Amino acid sequence: MTQTxxxxxxxxxxDTKVETVRYYERIGLLPHPPRSSGNYRVYDRAHLGxxxxxxxxxxxxxxxxxxxxxxxxxxxxAQPCEQVDxxxxxxxxxxxxxxxxxxxxxxxxxxxxxxxxxxxxxxxxIIEALQPHVDGQxxx
Amino acid sequence: MTQTxxxxxxxxxxDTKVETVRYYERIGLLPHPPRSSGNYRVYDRAHLGxxxxxxxxxxxxxxxxxxxxxxxxxxxxAQPCEQVDxxxxxxxxxxxxxxxxxxxxxxxxxxxxxxxxxxxxxxxxIIEALQPHVDGQxxx
DNA sequence: CTTGACCCTGTAGTGACTACAGGGTGGATA
DNA sequence: TATCCACCCTGTAGTCACTACAGGGTCAAG
Numbered sequence: 001m002t003q004t005x006x007x008x009x010x011x012x013x014x015d016t017k018v019e020t021v022r023y024y025e026r027i028g029l030l031p032h033p034p035r036s037s038g039n040y041r042v043y044d045r046a047h048l049g050x051x052x053x054x055x056x057x058x059x060x061x062x063x064x065x066x067x068x069x070x071x072x073x074x075x076x077x078a079q080p081c082e083q084v085d086x087x088x089x090x091x092x093x094x095x096x097x098x099x100x101x102x103x104x105x106x107x108x109x110x111x112x113x114x115x116x117x118x119x120x121x122x123x124x125x126i127i128e129a130l131q132p133h134v135d136g137q138x139x140x
Numbered sequence: 141m142t143q144t145x146x147x148x149x150x151x152x153x154x155d156t157k158v159e160t161v162r163y164y165e166r167i168g169l170l171p172h173p174p175r176s177s178g179n180y181r182v183y184d185r186a187h188l189g190x191x192x193x194x195x196x197x198x199x200x201x202x203x204x205x206x207x208x209x210x211x212x213x214x215x216x217x218a219q220p221c222e223q224v225d226x227x228x229x230x231x232x233x234x235x236x237x238x239x240x241x242x243x244x245x246x247x248x249x250x251x252x253x254x255x256x257x258x259x260x261x262x263x264x265x266i267i268e269a270l271q272p273h274v275d276g277q278x279x280x
Numbered sequence: 281c282t283t284g285a286c287c288c289t290g291t292a293g294t295g296a297c298t299a300c301a302g303g304g305t306g307g308a309t310a
Numbered sequence: 311t312a313t314c315c316a317c318c319c320t321g322t323a324g325t326c327a328c329t330a331c332a333g334g335g336t337c338a339a340g
Contacts, residue, residue, distance in 0.1 A: 008286065018287085019329060027327095038336050040287055049271065056270050061245050064327065070270065077262035084266050085256055092249045099242045105201050106235045109228055116225055122217035126224050130196050130210065131189065148317065158318085159298060167296095178305050180318055204296070281340100288335065297325085304319065310312085 005043040014051045021051065029054060029068060062091060145183040154191045161191065169194060169208060202231060 011018045024030040025041075030050060033041045053074070057067045066087060073084050115125040151158045164170040165181075170190060173181045193214070197207045206227060213224050255265040 006287075017329075020327085022288095023328060036287095036336095038287080040336075053270050058327090060249060060270075061242075070267070073261060074267045074270070077260065079261050081256060081259065081261045081264035081266065084261065084264055085253065085258070088249055088253055088266055092246060092253065095242050095246045095249070099239055099246065102201075102235050102239045102242070106232060106239065109200060109232045109235070113225065113228055113232065116221060118225070119221065120217065121213060121219050121221045121224065124221035124224055126221065126228055127210070127214045130193050130200075130214070146318075157298075160296085162319095163297060176305095176318095178318080180305075198296090283338105283340085285338095286336080289333090291331085293330075294328090295326100299324075300322085302320090305317080307314105307316095309314080 002044055005048065007041050007043070010043050010048060010051060013048060014055050016051060016055055024051070024054065027064070029064065029071070060091075061095060066091065142184055145188065147181050147183070150183050150188060150191060153188060154195050156191060156195055164191070164194060167204070169204065169211070200231075201235060206231065 005013070007018050007021050010016070011021055021030065025032060030047065033043050033047060036042050050071070053071065054067050057070055058064075062070065069087060070084070073079070073081075073087075112126045112129055115129075117123065117125070121127060145153070147158050147161055150156070151161055161170065165172060170187065173183050173187060176182050190211070193211065194207050197210055198204075202210065209227060210224070213219070213221075213227075252266045252269055255269075257263065257265065261267060
């Protein structure tokens with residue numbers, strides 16, 4: 001009655017490429033499953049759950065190292081979830097920094113675009129803005 | 141009178157690691173410079189300018205492939221700067237998509253954090269949210 | 281008994297660097 | 311002149327999270 005899955009089925013159920021499932025096993029995120037007589041990997045519902053967890057965490061932008069920690073923490077039912085909180089908070093802060101950086105970038109580029117007169121490359125403000133301001137001096 | 145630089149000087153002037161300068165040469169972004177009697181790379185102001193251009197474009201988030209195109213375009217003084225515009229516009233669109241994705245992510249995570257009751261891991265909403273909804277059915 | 285979909289291992293590629301290991305060069309100092 | 315040290319050289323491998331083969335084996339259907 002305990003349902004089993006091939007690697008392909010597991011992949012389909014979790015939207016994961018077969019190669020990726022094997023990769024997770026190689027790096028120790030998924031346990032080595034038992035093998036069939038034909039040397040096929042045989043997964044059960046626990047594997048399916050664990051892989052689902054990994055994939056969901058990845059969708060939320062956690063690194064595999066963070067996923068590893070989350071998996072570790074998720075097993076410690078009796079512990080306070082402080083560390084979980086902290087990990088997620090760190091991740092949010094990181095995301096906010098990235099958003100901010102991208103917004104700065106976007107503004108710089110938008111300004112460049114606005115300055116473009118749609119003339120020849122020679123007088124293009126964009127190209128110009130990329131040229132470093134190398135002055136004429138022959139410094140020692 | 142034509143000033144020259146060692147790779148280290150070039151690196152300092154453009155805030156680039158020496159290894160990175162050599163890397164750019166290896167992938168053909170920077171030309172092979174002449175060598176000194178002791179086999180040291182000897183750079184001139186043109187190299188400095190080109191590397192400065194590359195670094196500035198990288199700061200603006202362009203990929204090395206895009207930088208390659210920009211360098212190519214920047215040499216065609218007589219051409220209209222339409223292609224430059226287009227490349228930058230594509231990049232802005234890409235950045236906007238990334239900002240949007242990150243904002244979505246941020247909201248999801250913030251909601252998770254807000255739901256956390258700061259209790260035990262067993263009843264943690266965050267861990268729970270990561271658990272896939274595997275139902276009890278034994279589907280064929 | 282053959283086809284075709286699936287599975288296996290192992291290796292190498294992606295982007296943009298970064299980090300060695302193991303050596304050579306060049307200028308200043310003792 | 312010897313030695314020191316900062317710098318330079320080449321070549322290779324590591325990072326992250328996969329992805330893409332090559333070259334084979336397995337299994338169920340027709």
